[in-house]
Amino acid sequence: MQIARRFTTAGQDPYAPVPFRNATSEIRNPDGSVVFQAEGIEVPAEWSQVACDILAQKYFRKAGVAARLAPVEEDGVPPWLWRRTADAAALAALPEDQRFGGETSARQLFDRMAGTWTYWGWKGGYFDAEDDACAFYDEIRVMLARQIGAPNSPQWFNTGLYWAYGIDGPAQGHYYVDHRTGELTASASAYEHPQPHACFIQSVADDLVHGFRECEGCLVYRHVQIADPTDRRRRLIPLPPGAAERQSSDLVHPQPAEEPDDRHCPNH
Secondary structure, eight states: OOOOOOEEEEESSTTTTTTTEEEEEEEOOSSOOEEEEEEEEEETTTTTHHHHHHHHIISSSOOOOEEEEOOOOOOSSSSSGEEEEOHHHHHHHHHHHGEOOOOHHHHHHHHHHHHHHHHHHHHHOSSSSHHHHHHHHHHHHHHHTTTHHHHHHHHHHHTTTTHHHHOBBBOOOEEETTTTTEEEEOBBBBSSOOOOOOOOOOTTTSSSSOOOOOOSOOOOOSEEEEEEEETTTTOOOOOOOOOOHHHHHHHSSSSOOOOOOGGGGGOO
16 A cells, blocks of 8 residues: 555655643542542643543553563564563662552554554555555544544554553454455454454344334334344344335335435545
8 A cells, every 4th residue: 555644745744734632531439539649741732631531541551561661573574663561670770669660641642543553554565665665653543642543442442552562361252354365363362463443243142122013124214223244233223104004015115215314425
């Protein structure tokens, strides 16, 4: 792939045009006692307090981040994309209680996610040239900082812990497709190939929704029923009065679509 820059300039810090500020996030009991508190965290200046709270309380890695990191050299990978791991020698020179901690800056989170995606893309041969990989890394980081785009929650939790900090653990039953062989492969560890997905179809016996009329592979606009023909799972958006009774007939004899509400009109 060739990656054109839209929000960044080659050779410049992608965060340069993004102002940051220090913030505090806390959770209190009804009696005022503090349950959780994070002071002095670094966040983009334009982020709301709610966004800062979610970042600090949910997405920041709370432990295991080494205060000193060392690159792990890898043939065929540009040095700026080498993964990092705890630098044992440098850590030994620090007081024991200062050797490991948690993430305290949004930049750390943006860097670890975008860096991991870039690293995977490089390993998979996605980029035409190193400049394209660098552009991808920079563009994604500034898009995250400016809230132009964002992944789902498990990406924030899990992605990049291995690449950025060398954090790992026993395998947890995750699978990934090996880009070299195209084969589904069991991950040998918890975070090298993490679980970054939020929704799953468990089995053909999924009984999330009962009692709705049979439908295969259909999507009905506004009265939406989505059915997966391989799984026969039903995931429904609440229907307006009478829609359930009409839908079976509508599927055989489609009725004229209602005028869509502009506030929810799909982008065509």
